[in-house]
Amino acid sequence: MSLISFLKSMALNFLIILGGCFLAATIFCSIFASDVIFVLKDLWMIMLMAFTSSLTIFVYYSKREMSKKSTIYRKIIQFLMVIICIFGIGFANDWIDKRSIPQLVVMFLLVASIFSAISAYNYILNCKMADRINHALEKLRENNHDS
């Protein structure tokens, strides 16, 4: 994949992750801090969180073709990097209490759910693309058979 396609993909991921961050923040605050008031700095910090998380897509950047094993390892590394980004910014802004196990568990589950949802979304998109390709292949075979 070229660097330009990669950056396009990163920009799209940023928007999806940003949506995920707002969703996670809404759920987290509803459980642990229903009276919280957001200031402008918090919104920028959520944007920063989404941006740093979207940068983790660079673990897939490779000029060589990756094996299935290598892709799985990179997926795990990406997940760990996202966890570090979210928890790092969360701790730095005192959004997450380090001593509260429920808060740590809920935040981890939220990140894991959103990470899985984005992966599933990408997989569904690829499945739809595969369907369209299969339809085109079927037509090609039919045309070939007719001629």
Added chain:
Amino acid sequence: MKITIEEQHSGEEEIIIRCNQVSDDIMRILSFVKAQKNAVVGYDKDKLYRLQAADIYYFEAVDNRVFIYCKKEMFESKQKLYEIENELISRDFFRVSKSVIVNLTKIEYVSPAFNGRFEATLLNGEKIIISRQYVPEFKKRLIGES
């Protein structure tokens, strides 16, 4: 039937058939000529075979050698993969990775693989990977968008 062969020393070779009507004999000649055009030479040990392009499933380059895979048989080609690609690109063949050129009509279906790649299952059950780098061109060729 009169047969005339004119030798020329440059330009594209051409076969012109002048006939009163397109009879079965003429059709047989036509299909023979077309078959020769679509033929690919493959070697199995010391034996040479003329393979019809339509019977080939895919070509694969391994350690500077190029192999031709048909439904069950495998042959070796003396041509380089890029030469084969140049010859067959206008037909239903397409390069899906650095080392594989596949006959699109022999793909039964494709399914998503990891990280933007696709896996093609051929009509003989074999599976080949459509590399991420070649996916946009592959989509463009089949559905007109990358």
